[in-house]
Amino acid sequence: MSSTFLLVAFIIYCIAMIGFVIGITGQKSVRVTDPENYGRRWGKIGIGLTIFGFLFHVTFFFTRWIEAGHIPTSNMFEFMTFLGMMIVLAFIVLYLIYRAQALGVFALPVAIIMIGYASVFPQEIQPLIPALQSYWLKIHVTTAALGEAFFAVGFAAGIMYLLQSVNFEGTSRSERWEQRGVEFTLFTLIMIVAFVVSVFSFKAAGYEAVFTHQEKILDQNKVEQVVTNRVEYVLPPIVKPYQSELVEMKPFLGMTQPLFEAPSWMEGANAGRKLNTVIWSILLGIVLYSLLRRIARKPLGRALQPLMKGIDPDDVDEISYRSIAIGYPIFTLGALIFAMIWAEKAWGRFWGWDPKEVWALIVWLFYAAYLHFRLSRGWQGKKSAWLSVIGFLVVMFTLIGVNLVIAGLHSYSGT
Structure with a gap:
């Protein structure tokens, strides 16, 4: 409710x-x-x-x-x-x-x-x-x-x-830096919007990719145990989790395998999926910003x-x-x-x-x-x-x- x-x-x-x-x-x-x-x-x-x-x-x-x-x-x-x-x-x-x-x-x-x-x-x-x-x-x-x-x-x-x-309209170095600063700020907001829209779009389309990877943890007695975790992606996996195995992945634009693996130094829960999210946010932000700028036919700040x-x-x-x-x-x-x-x-x-x-x-x-x-x-x-x-x-x-x-x-x- x-x-x-x-x-x-x-x-x-x-x-x-x-x-x-x-x-x-x-x-x-x-x-x-x-x-x-x-x-x-x-x-x-x-x-x-x-x-x-x-x-x-x-x-x-x-x-x-x-x-x-x-x-x-x-x-x-x-x-x-x-x-x-x-x-x-x-x-x-x-x-x-x-x-x-x-x-x-x-x-x-x-x-x-x-x-x-x-x-x-x-x-x-x-x-x-x-x-x-x-x-x-x-x-x-x-x-x-x-x-x-x-x-x-x-x-x-x-x-x-x-x-x-x-x-x-200025062409001096300082004026160009100011113009770029405003555009970068607007791009940051647009990037968040693009991420939100993309997640809802892929969810609505039923897209899913699943990976499994093994992780070493300490139990209550401080004995090392190996557990298998399941990681589900909503966005197509450009990056897969570190040392993981692909279980299921729906093709997207001809992509049937992740492009690369998350680096070993990225730690924390779902680190690979989070890196994948960041990459998609930047890429889709660039696409949406370019589209809006093309519609406006000028920098968004000027518009x-x-x-x-x-x-x-x-x-x-x-x-x-x-x-x-x-x-x-x-x-x-x-x-x-x-x-x-x-x-x-x-x-x-x-x-x-x-x-x-x-x-x-x-x-x-x-x-x-x-x-x-x-x-x-x-x-x-x-x-x-x-x-x-x-x-x-x-x-x-x-x-x-x-x-x-x-x-x-x-x-x-x-x-």
Whole structure:
């Protein structure tokens, strides 16, 4: 039942985003006789739909909590849907303060992408592993996600500022680097979308490949045992697991065997399948980006730039800064302080060098540098926008890349 509420929320968010797009584009249309009232009316429709969708999202969250018997933030599906909900909440808060319609055009798609990405992962309710059976799960994960949600809105505002300020017609070296930076950021988002679409497409087509491989483990008596694991692929296997045997593979574009084997140094659960996922994400991202660029007949950043006309860049810069300033102390509490307290209770130490811990620290240090440069060095405008964009890309790698590529104590949250 909870999945229905999530689906309804997802659809409403998409409609709300379209409402904001209509409001922004309509204000620039010569056919609109009263653009100010036109934009204000569609802005009210957009934020009203967003709040309505958020209520469905909250209903999903608590319904799932009742069904699972524990807070639904224990795996990638649950955490990413919760993060999407927090991004929408952060957007609503900042929209009600600044009334910036264009923010809905860029912040809502980030939440939509997060929910779509979450839907790729298994949605079955799973019992909590021992390390997660603590009330600190509620405190640590929710506050960390809320902090990251405000970073996401700061990222959206940063993209808006760059689209407005970068000279896409310029030919100097610095201007070309800025153009490439904007395109890379847009490509990263498109790559996630391409991955989500491809997984659902291959699932709908019933594609499957199966491998078996043997793994040595220690039992309760610390005696080495050899077990045979079964690894199932949804995407065609460009990479097979290390030292595995092919059981079944449906042909795809003439490919009946994997192209190569995952390297031995890649450790962790399903390392080969995760590497295969990363490769497919990059390849399909390139295809989708190239298609969109061909349709637009220009770089995507240049195609989106007209949406920023008439928007005060100082307001956008202020939104980005305020969003990060709100998110930073929340993230500090959730991702560092509460996380260290929980780590001491669960593993007997406040800090280890687990990859997720390291990257959470990198995120914290990056945004500390952002606030330092902003407040002490006067880095406003374009410099501040670049930092807000790069910072959230680091957050995304911490959330997605670490789970897909690097093995660690937090690998239970990936798949």
